Amino acid sequence: MEITLESPLDMHLHLRDGDMLKLVAPLSADFAGAVIMPNLVPPVTEPGAMVAYSERIREAMGADCEFDRYMTLFFTALTEQQLVLAQETPGFFGLKLYPAGITTNSEGGVSNLAEAESTLKLMEEMGIPLLVHGESHGFVMDREAEFLSVYRNLARKFPKLRLCMEHITTAAALELLDEFENLCATVTLQHLIITLDDVAGGALKPHLFCKPIAKRPGDRDALLQAAINGHPRLMFGSDSAPHPRCKKEACGCAAGVFTAPLALPKLAEIFAQHGALDKLQGFVSGNACRIHGLKPHAKRVTLHDVPMSVPSLYADYGQQVVPMYAGEEISWSVKA
Ligand code: DOR
Ligand code: ZN
16 A cells, blocks of 8 residues: 655644754655744744744755745734734744743743734734644643633634644644634644553653643544544644653653654554545645645655654764654655
8 A cells, every 4th residue: 555645744843953953854854844843942033033044944954855944933922013024034934822931942932911912913914823832831631621711712802813723632622623713723643642641651751751741542532533534624743842862861851752754654554544544635735735825845755554663763963862663663654
């Protein structure tokens, strides 16, 4: 069996910077492009810094690699003039809003949403999408559920704002998605597969620890069903989030699962297992193109049911990163 995907997109990707960027960027090269997260240190808040970062990504990808970089700015309250400047900057995709301190490098995020509203109104008028890390500061398993009322209020108050719930992890988030036409959502690979039990039910698995944390079996099952049934407003966003091995295998483990190099083969494996290969194109590209009006450059990737051995470690430029399924086999792979 095989499937050829047209211009697959990763709608939520962390590429980092410096040596880590050099190591991980080429590992996303089977994708035609990705939405690039801005939570660097310091975060990418200005169009100038965004363009410079985009250029570093282009270099790290390799000169002959065509890869569309949909760049985001870390949300701060912006004036109309600043938003116009962002919108006129080549490669700009949208703003990523983090509640202050909610995850890696988000200390400069929003602590009072009311102060963001004038910017959101302008974004609604200008057609700029808002991507949101939707978690409260409550009990870790309830953080996404507690944030759903914020999404609901935003969806009501700004009915024309394209509001993307990033990396959803609950059945309740899917229900909300169905309530409002102006909501869309991304889901990661790991949240289609694992539950909290896989992270912490036995020996602790630091390489499966991410934010939002994986939830209950019913949540995982609902997300998987939505993906393989071709939910029209659910898009693949890996949230592949590499951290140096020493920061993951540590007391105070950094949040993030590194899935970029195996995401497409594993998705093909799962969709094939469920007899849903015909829904994969929409999930990894079609929905995103329709929702956001994207026209990625043409890139075809053929996946087939020939096993792939996932390396136990990716190491180069003095960096070491452990992928999901390190040292294991996936029953599909990219056809050379
Ligand atoms: O697990 C996560 N890692 N969740 C996020 O929201 C951020 C990401 C990162 O940048 O490491
Ligand atoms: Zn992320």
